[in-house]
Amino acid sequence: MTQIDLRYVSGRTNKSGKTLYYWHRRGFPLTRLYGDLQSLELAEQATKLNLAADGGGLKPAGDTVQDAEPARKNSIGWLIDDYLASNTFASKAERTRDDYRYYLGQIKEMFGDAPIRDLEPPEGRVFIYRFINRFADKPRKGNHFRALFSVICSHALLINKLKSNPVDGVPQLSTKPRQQFWTFEQEETFLATCDDEMIQLAFMLGAYTAQREGDLLAMVWSQFDARENTLALRQNKTGARLLVPVHRTLRASLDRTPRQGLTILTTRSGKPFREDYFRHRWRDAILQAGLDGLRFQDLRRTAVVRLAEAGCTDPEIAAITGHSLERTRQILETYLPRTPEMARNAMAKWESKPGTRV
CATH class of the missing domain: 1.10.443.10 (Intergrase catalytic core)
Incomplete structure (x- = not known):
């Protein structure tokens, strides 16, 4: 019998007070789990994900898990999936791909159901600007999100889903260079x-x-x-x-x-x-x-x-x-x-x- 593995499972409370559970492992998309934390259904989903990730059998390319519903066509989630399946993404270094999956997984979780057309400037530019500025206290994280929005919007341009990149003109958040270095x-x-x-x-x-x-x-x-x-x-x-x-x-x-x-x-x-x-x-x-x-x-x-x-x-x-x-x-x-x-x-x-x- 496979041992139950609940690593990387965390709960989030929505506006109505209901706790939703997710599998959140760096390098893989944030994945919604179904059932209660004490349920066998949730335990089986988490165990399956951890076994697949540990063994290299899970393909973290945006199409997430086998029982996940496919993203609706022409949604931001669909755009992310399409980019993660592209040769452009596959050509990136492994560490870069892991970072991309991590941030794109969060973008998909937050905005995956929205239509791609919502990103079209000028409204899309305003939306991204306001979203990035939510991370004023964590500018490096905010700039990572900015960079990944630019990546998927550039992909949308290539596949004729956007007319221009809304990230153009959105300034990066100001960061101070890390000053630490080792003394003898x-x-x-x-x-x-x-x-x-x-x-x-x-x-x-x-x-x-x-x-x-x-x-x-x-x-x-x-x-x-x-x-x-x-x-x-x-x-x-x-x-x-x-x-x-x-x-x-x-x-x-x-x-x-x-x-x-x-x-x-x-x-x-x-x-x-x-x-x-x-x-x-x-x-x-x-x-x-x-x-x-x-x-x-x-x-x-x-x-x-x-x-x-x-x-x-x-x-x-x-x-x-x-x-x-x-x-x-x-x-x-x-x-x-x-x-x-x-x-x-x-x-x-x-x-x-x-x-x-x-």
């Missing part, structure tokens, strides 16, 4: 307090390769050439192919790590990390170190700053991180501290240049 003192504290060897290695990979979390979790041992002392990778988000020299600090960590599985980073059973499980263990280590507020993604930014402080040029930094030159300069402009030591180094280089008057 924080690095020492984290490594000294962390007793999880895989999380320590994950830190080293993040801090000394400047790569994204997803690429590091997927990295296999065959990408590490011990003789050439390099890591070869293709970034999932951008498709950029990189050959990253291994920093001696990271090399020491790799050399003492037993190869328990196909991937470099593994769970205690030798299996690849699932993203949510990795973040759970990372979060435990951060709290144990008393460094709440620092994130794994901050390591990539930190590496850019450290490379610049070491005297690397923008093209040299981009060759390691995979950033464009423009993005590299943006990061340095925002985060690179202007210290007296840097000023002294600059003056010393100027004075040592041939032809400089002494």
Whole structure:
């Protein structure tokens, strides 16, 4: 008998006071469940969804679950389904597809029954503007919704369901760039307090390769050439192919790590990390170190700053991180501290240049 699995089930109370239940798992559309929380009917639906999602059998492409009613043609829900079934969506990186499904699932839940024509400017532009501004206190989330509205409206243009994109002219919400980066003192504290060897290695990979979390979790041992002392990778988000020299600090960590599985980073059973499980263990280590507020993604930014402080040029930094030159300069402009030591180094280089008057 299959064990009942109620993970990702939550209730929401509507205006009439009735509680409706949903299956809400990141990377998959928000799905309405039918029945009471104590009913066998609801339990079977949730268990079926979790089994399918865990095993890769659930196709989270907007057509959601087998017993879901198809979206009415020419509705916003139908438009979302049509986009998620397109080659344009299929060509996106896996992480991008997961993010798209998450936000489009919420848009479909809120506005799926509305006709596409309601998005036609100028009324559609006003509607999207007002909706996005509901997230003034969470501007990044609001801008994600704005971007996904633009995506499906662009798709509507392609299939001749809209005459223009209503998102054009809707300004993004103002956001402040994230300022956090790791100091060497924080690095020492984290490594000294962390007793999880895989999380320590994950830190080293993040801090000394400047790569994204997803690429590091997927990295296999065959990408590490011990003789050439390099890591070869293709970034999932951008498709950029990189050959990253291994920093001696990271090399020491790799050399003492037993190869328990196909991937470099593994769970205690030798299996690849699932993203949510990795973040759970990372979060435990951060709290144990008393460094709440620092994130794994901050390591990539930190590496850019450290490379610049070491005297690397923008093209040299981009060759390691995979950033464009423009993005590299943006990061340095925002985060690179202007210290007296840097000023002294600059003056010393100027004075040592041939032809400089002494």
